[in-house]
Amino acid sequence: MDRGDMEPGGAQPIVVRVPVEPVEAAMEADAVDAVKRAGNLLVRGPLFGVAAQSAGDGRRWRVVIAMTSGCPQQARDSLNSLLWFRAKDEAKDRQERRALLAAVARLESERVDNLEIAGTRYRVVRAEEYAVAGPEGMEEPRPTDPEPLLPDWSRNTKGPEVDDGLVLDPDAPVTPTQALERLALRGLAYTGRRFPDDVRADAQRALDSHDVLLLPAAFTVVERSAGGWEPVSGPHATPHDARTSLDFALTWAWPRMRGLIPYDADPETDARTWTDGGGKPTEELAAYVAASDTLRAGRVNRLEVQGTVYQIARTRRLLRWGSDGPESPRPSDVNTQDPMRIHLELDEDGHVLPAD
Numbered sequence: 001m002d003r004g005d006m007e008p009g010g011a012q013p014i015v016v017r018v019p020v021e022p023v024e025a026a027m028e029a030d031a032v033d034a035v036k037r038a039g040n041l042l043v044r045g046p047l048f049g050v051a052a053q054s055a056g057d058g059r060r061w062r063v064v065i066a067m068t069s070g071c072p073q074q075a076r077d078s079l080n081s082l083l084w085f086r087a088k089d090e091a092k093d094r095q096e097r098r099a100l101l102a103a104v105a106r107l108e109s110e111r112v113d114n115l116e117i118a119g120t121r122y123r124v125v126r127a128e129e130y131a132v133a134g135p136e137g138m139e140e141p142r143p144t145d146p147e148p149l150l151p152d153w154s155r156n157t158k159g160p161e162v163d164d165g166l167v168l169d170p171d172a173p174v175t176p177t178q179a180l181e182r183l184a185l186r187g188l189a190y191t192g193r194r195f196p197d198d199v200r201a202d203a204q205r206a207l208d209s210h211d212v213l214l215l216p217a218a219f220t221v222v223e224r225s226a227g228g229w230e231p232v233s234g235p236h237a238t239p240h241d242a243r244t245s246l247d248f249a250l251t252w253a254w255p256r257m258r259g260l261i262p263y264d265a266d267p268e269t270d271a272r273t274w275t276d277g278g279g280k281p282t283e284e285l286a287a288y289v290a291a292s293d294t295l296r297a298g299r300v301n302r303l304e305v306q307g308t309v310y311q312i313a314r315t316r317r318l319l320r321w322g323s324d325g326p327e328s329p330r331p332s333d334v335n336t337q338d339p340m341r342i343h344l345e346l347d348e349d350g351h352v353l354p355a356d
Contacts, residue, residue, distance in 0.1 A: 017173035141239035210320030
């Protein structure tokens with residue numbers, strides 16, 4: 001990837017506000033410190049979600065499916081489910097239900113990225129995921145990133161969802177560091193010869209027609225490999241959510257995947273409670289428990305387990321914004337699956353029809 005040095009034709013004015021509230025001022029200071037430590041810009045590739053716009057929203061769009069899907073069709077399938085359940089549980093009358101089910105039918109057979117239903121526009125939206133890496137590795141969570149006062153490690157506890165309630169507003173004022181980041185990333189494009197011609201052509205067109213809008217930071221568990229850092233889980237809304245996903249992997253998922261705990265064991269059984277028959281955990285499970293104990297001891301962002309280094313990485317996303325709102329998938333974006341029927345049919349009264 002290359003930052004480039006051209007300003008795209010779709011560039012829009014940026015309204016900058018000076019932070020006056022103490023917490024926001026501290027977050028701005030954290031951002032300045034992060035810029036000083038920054039090294040390379042690492043771009044992973046596109047992510048996809050769904051945004052909606054209704055009458056009265058102006059230029060704003062609301063995120064209704066988090067921008068975390070790895071391919072456009074996954075986002076379309078999520079929209080399919082969203083509309084199906086609205087038809088089943090929320091439609092006010094048959095007319096609204098018919099409109100929702102007509103959209104579901106299209107999503108079952110077409111790669112459609114824009115729909116309008118009862119005055120609301122739905123769009124599959126494309127974002128770009130990136131991170132910053134310095135001499136010591138990928139950027140870790142900042143001191144002012146959201147953390148719970150009392151960490152809860154229970155597997156039954158759900159934290160906030162990524163992009164929950166997020167409104168995309170190109171006219172919203174931003175802080176000075178956010179403005180600088182937007183300006184620095186306006187020319188970000190796929191330019192290397194390792195990228196196919198159609199990918200590079202699509203990226204250039206996006207530069208010419210769209211500006212940049214930044215999304216909230218997310219947090220991903222990564223592991224160090226010979227080629228750099230590879231994602232393990234995520235993205236998550238908070239650093240603690242990323243840590244709990246790593247804790248779950250250490251104590252529940254990986255022991256089962258590696259044959260240390262039988263797959264048919266009680267779902268409540270984990271590395272802390274499974275024994276070798278003599279009342280003690282096995283040696284391999286003890287290593288996982290020790291790593292989990294270290295992770296739970298505080299706001300740990302880097303952990304070595306059996307020779308592998310895991311890190312909580314602070315990842316970022318940007319989307320392109322044009323005259324008609326957020327960018328849709330590009331022709332060169334890859335779909336890993338085809339449209340298909342996901343749910344059973346509904347009748348006009350919202351009743352589920354038998355499969356036959």
